[in-house]
Ligand SMILES: Cc1cc2nc3c(=O)[nH]c(=O)nc-3n(C[C@H](O)[C@H](O)[C@H](O)COP(=O)(O)O)c2cc1C
Ligand code: SF4
């Protein structure tokens with residue numbers, strides 16, 4: 065039995081060993097060429113590593129798509145204080161399930177990526193912030209880390225290079241907002257995981273007040289491959305602006321949900337119909353959320369010629385986010401699913417900003433009312449107005465995310481809202 | 495791909511193989527057993543588990559737990575940063591984090607009790623009150639929801655004979671709703687204590703509940 069599902073259209077760079085637990089062993093990892101990229105990075109020197117990652121065009125896989133090499137170059141070149149690398153393994157965006165797979169199937173790949181990034185930004189300590197629910201996953205990671213320490217790939221004088229880098233696995237306490245980079249830093253410091261105002265940016269004032277860089281697990285997992293083969297090699301896949309491969313987390317109403325590593329720019333409909341074996345029970349497609357619950361919903365028509373790269377999805381009217389493709393068939397109750405997403409945000413709002421805290425709770429009330437047949441048409445306008453007031457007015461973008469499913473669903477599936485409202489009016493629930 | 499002598503490597507969860515132990519699911523042969531004192535300090539914080547046996551009066555901390563606490567402290571530039579891992583450790587031995595426990599942790603780390611309460615109550619994983627031997631967390635977020643999570647939730651409530659969030663009379667089960675557990679491709683995902691059960695359907699629920707009841711006396 066192979067890893068749940070594989071497709072011959074995949075390009076498995078990061079996910080090559082998914083489903084093979086032998087890869088968790090340090091000996092196997094090294095036999096297969098592991099930790100050679102780290103050695104090479106030490107020989108290249110910090111600036112050359114940053115340049116190579118820049119040349120690859122690798123973009124952050126945590127959602128925002130910010131170029132990784134550029135982010136690293138913001139870190140001071142002559143450290144006067146300790147630097148920190150923070151690996152974001154708080155994966156909790158609904159629809160996203162790639163970082164857990166990377167961590168539990170190929171923990172050394174993550175560790176090697178963390179080490180190279182730490183070296184490049186001149187950090188001697190890195191933290192891997194894992195969400196608290198990942199018990200098995202963090203244990204696999206911790207064991208791998210322990211083995212790597214024992215073999216001298218982490219810690220003092222790594223492979224006799226004179227470089228010292230320590231890594232610590234840090235576990236969270238269950239809060240989505242700790243995935244936001246400044247919330248993560250607060251949480252790491254033993255505070256409530258509430259986001260900070262930017263600027264100052266983490267490269268200036270980050271964890272413990274020191275220059276820091278936050279990168280996603282998938283971003284860092286790509287780094288050893290880029291260092292080994294070069295930035296140009298990585299560009300053989302993907303598009304000019306979105307180079308490389310990406311793990312697509314497909315969930316919902318398809319025959320073969322799962323993680324698929326594909327070149328960026330892959331057509332959405334091919335992903336659904338070919339790679340994922342088509343729609344479950346042969347039903348028709350109604351809608352897709354292409355990048356996790358925080359991005360606008362696409363209707364079937366918009367999906368038709370959508371290509372899955374950062375620009376392509378934007379052209380179609382949404383965002384690639386973390387490439388968490390949630391597929392919904394013709395029988396999906398859109399209002400219910402939007403309500404469920406808003407319920408999530410209302411629960412996860414950290415409460416600092418009034419528009420977010422009050423707005424998400426209020427929207428949830430309205431959506432529940434509509435679902436129960438007690439809504440009015442004005443409610444729809446109210447929600448559109450609210451989401452405008454919740455966008456761009458708060459410390460972090462969680463507040464903006466609440467509006468994404470709400471506004472896009474009202475615009476694209478208004479009939480479903482109206483049907484619920486009218487049904488309520490007819491039977492006189494209101 | 496190498497040929498692996500491995501009964502269930504944990505992909506797509508442990509569908510239909512609910513009799514496997516936690517070690518078997520994780521792939522004990524490949525990651526080793528969990529050292530109670532946390533092994534190397536780099537990973538000490540990541541070992542807390544939810545255990546069925548809970549002792550709300552257990553000391554903070556003794557024996558291997560003390561070792562682990564001390565190792566955790568070595569990994570941060572200040573004591574405050576050890577707060578989350580320490581709360582996790584306290585929950586592992588005591589089962590929940592009561593105000594009394596929060597005060598104990600505050601003292602250990604030289605923080606004010608009010609501060610620790612403010613932080614501990616921010617995070618959902620610290621149980622503020624006692625839970626059953628098995629904390630059953632059913633993800634009902636979108637991907638699982640599309641595939642019938644509400645029915646799975648209903649089945650758990652029915653077969654454990656509990657209300658949402660309440661503990662069953664025999665003290666075995668507490669069923670709660672969870673947010674996305676990052677296993678959306680394997681719906682419905684249910685976390686029971688430290689372990690993920692994936693691809694759970696309502697039809698699987700009686701089997702799981704029976705298995706837990708049998709396991710209840712010991713095991714994890
Ligand atoms: C509300 C919110 C939640 C986030 N959650 C995560 C997360 O779980 N994992 C992650 O890697 N990035 C998450 N991010 C993005 C991070 O803030 C940050 O951009 C990212 O970790 C940077 O890494 P990258 O450049 O490698 O993508 C989140 C952002 C926001 C606003
Ligand atoms: S927008 Fe929401 S989640 Fe973000 S800082 Fe403000 S209240 Fe917290």
Ligand code: FES
Nearest residue numbers: 633638674675678
């Ligand atoms: S939606 Fe259930 S695990 Fe993600």
